[in-house]
Each structure stands twice: as structure tokens, then as C-alpha cells.
Amino acid sequence: TKDSSGWWFSFNDQEDGGTSMVFAGSEMGAYTAEIDLVYDWYYNGEYMESVPYPYGAIGFNLSPVGSAVDMSSWEGMCVTYSATKPVAFTLKSSYDGRSSWYTKLPSATVKTLDIAFTTTVFHQPTWAIEQNVIYPTFANAKSKVVAIHFKYSNDEAGVSCSKTAASCTTTSINSIKIH
Numbered sequence: 650t651k652d653s654s655g656w657w658f659s660f661n662d663q664e665d666g667g668t669s670m671v672f673a674g675s676e677m678g679a680y681t682a683e684i685d686l687v688y689d690w691y692y693n694g695e696y697m698e699s700v701p702y703p704y705g706a707i708g709f710n711l712s713p714v715g716s717a718v719d720m721s722s723w724e725g726m727c728v729t730y731s732a733t734k735p736v737a738f739t740l741k742s743s744y745d746g747r748s749s750w751y752t753k754l755p756s757a758t759v760k761t762l763d764i765a766f767t768t769t770v771f772h773q774p775t776w777a778i779e780q781n782v783i784y785p786t787f788a789n790a791k792s793k794v795v796a797i798h799f800k801y802s803n804d805e806a807g808v809s810c811s812k813t814a815a816s817c818t819t820t821s822i823n824s825i826k827i828h
Contacts, residue, residue: 661705671705679826682707684801690810690817704802717743717793725765729828732756735805736825739798742790748777750790766791799825
């Protein structure tokens with residue numbers, strides 16, 4: 650179509666000073682990604698925390714970059730994937746910053762899921778709620794979707810580091826295929 654819709658892309662935490670990596674490619678009938686989260690922990694006086702918060706993702710635009718698709722009337726999407734660890738299925742909408750609505754997909758060998766577009770399935774990241782980040786309602790977000798992301802972050806990895814450690818460098822790897 651000579652626009653940016655339908656093309657796969659990847660991104661990671663390097664813009665935030667992180668060193669996580671996304672290795673993307675394709676196989677017969679699948680778009681693949683290996684996402685390597687890299688944690689650099691430090692003790693903040695109460696607990697060990699990773700700075701920056703590691704993440705990586707693959708995704709595709711639904712329309713030309715900058716324009717949104719109104720998915721308000723959509724009941725959901727059907728996704729066939731495999732992942733060695735859980736992965737977030739995210740509806741990236743205009744102006745939602747980093748607090749996009751998402752649902753967590755379980756780790757699986759090839760699995761097909763019908764994902765309903767409801768607030769019982771989709772939610773905001775815990776950190777966004779705790780920090781009172783202003784984000785669009787789910788209805789508003791669905792009316793302005795620019796991309797679909799398959800994101801891997803610590804929300805899915807669940808990595809932690811002992812607060813008694815002097816330092817702690819950790820990694821977590823997720824291999825994902827979108828069929």
C-alpha cells in the first residue's frame with residue numbers, strides 16, 4: 650500500500666537508557682522475535698529495583714503512521730502465537746503514552762486465542778494505576794488504535810532481586826512467534 654500499515658517493527662527500552670534487545674525475523678508462516686530483557690538492579694533504601702524498567706516488543710501499525718483506526722465496533726481479535734514465557738497483547742492507542750491497555754497471554758506452544766475487547770480482559774499496567782497516570786478509557790483507547798504490540802516486560806517476566814545483594818545483573822529471555 651506504500652504506507653506504514655501492516656509492517657512489523659520492534660522497539661525496546663534503549664530510549665529510556667536500557668540495554669534490552671529485540672531480535673526479530675521470520676520463519677515459514679510466522680513472524681519471530683527473541684526479546685532479551687536486561688536488568689541492572691540497585692538498592693533504593695527499601696528494595697532492589699531495576700532502572701530503567703526493562704521492556705521489548707514487536708508490533709505492527711494498523712494504518713499509516715500517526716493515524717488511528719476506530720476499533721470501537723470490534724468484538725475482539727483472534728491471535729495464533731507461541732511464546733516461551735507470558736507476553737502482553739497491547740492495543741497501542743493515540744496519546745496513551747506508555748500506559749496502553751493490554752491483556753497477558755500465557756506461555757504456550759502454538760495456541761489460537763479469541764481475545765475479547767472488554768475491560769474484564771484488558772487492563773492498565775499496575776505501575777500506571779499506582780502512579781495515577783492519566784490514560785484514556787478503554788472505549789476511547791479502542792477508538793484510536795494505531796498499533797498492536799506483543800510486549801515483554803517485567804509485568805510478564807516477574808524477575809526480582811534480593812535486597813541483600815550488593816549488586817545484581819539479571820536477564821530474562823522470551824521467544825515469541827506470531828503465526
